[in-house]
Amino acid sequence: MSRQSNRTTDSKKMNSELFTLTYGALVTQLCKDYENDEEVNKQLDKMGYNIGVRLIEDFLARSSIGRCQDFRETADVIAKVAFKMYLGVTPSVTNWSPAGDEFSLILENNPLVDFVELPDNHNTLIYSNLLCGVLRGALEMVKSTLF
């Protein structure tokens, strides 16, 4: 009996410029369609959420990481494994709140914003808000439920 041939490597490389420019075109089109920065932020968050809900399954399948034991471990996994796997960058985890329930992820070089300059009339636009939505969607799928 022959085994099914499995795909051994699943990481498809893509041109990072294509990715950056596609994202830029997406945000530009959203700005044209909605003409309101707050609305665009909301849409980016929603799209990111839908991405995150599915991305988490791909992440779990590829990284074989089990449940994180505490919030600090979660922060480390997000920064060192997830971001590395999908965007090729490792943000730094800083600014922990005294209660240990808030932290900041600082992206030194964000692939989404290469070549991008925001004009003055879009002060309240959160350009990379898609990433926030992705994190929200992904983490919601692995939050601990009542046991």
Next chain:
Amino acid sequence: MTVHNLYIFDRNGNCLFYSEWNRKKQAGISKDEEFKLMYGMLFSIRSFVSKMSPLDMKDGFLSFQTSKYRLHYYETPSGLKFVMNTDLSVSNARETLQHIYSNLYVEYIVKNPVCVLGHNLDSELFSSRLDAFIRALPYYSPRAA
């Protein structure tokens, strides 16, 4: 040596997928009731296992066996549960279930924008690939032992 059947549940207890290859005896209740019974049992046994564990728990509930079959269980951190009943010759199906998750579920369901997560998986491609995969397993044979 054989695989009897396979269930896939999501984190809310909905049965997303069920398929059987070699089932001689039915449960005597409707499919809906059977899924609820299976999920309820899994929920209780996981809770029991973690409460009564004399040591720090690593993976939790893995499988149980009777004199005729063994039930294998695999759960992802996202709450997706894979349950496979095989005969006793299969001691560890964890890798098989992990493969079903990574290479079949993620590839054909998660990455398909038309498939709505949380509902019955109605992807023909997924069903046929899963069927082919199960039949190609070294411990599968069309007749039960």
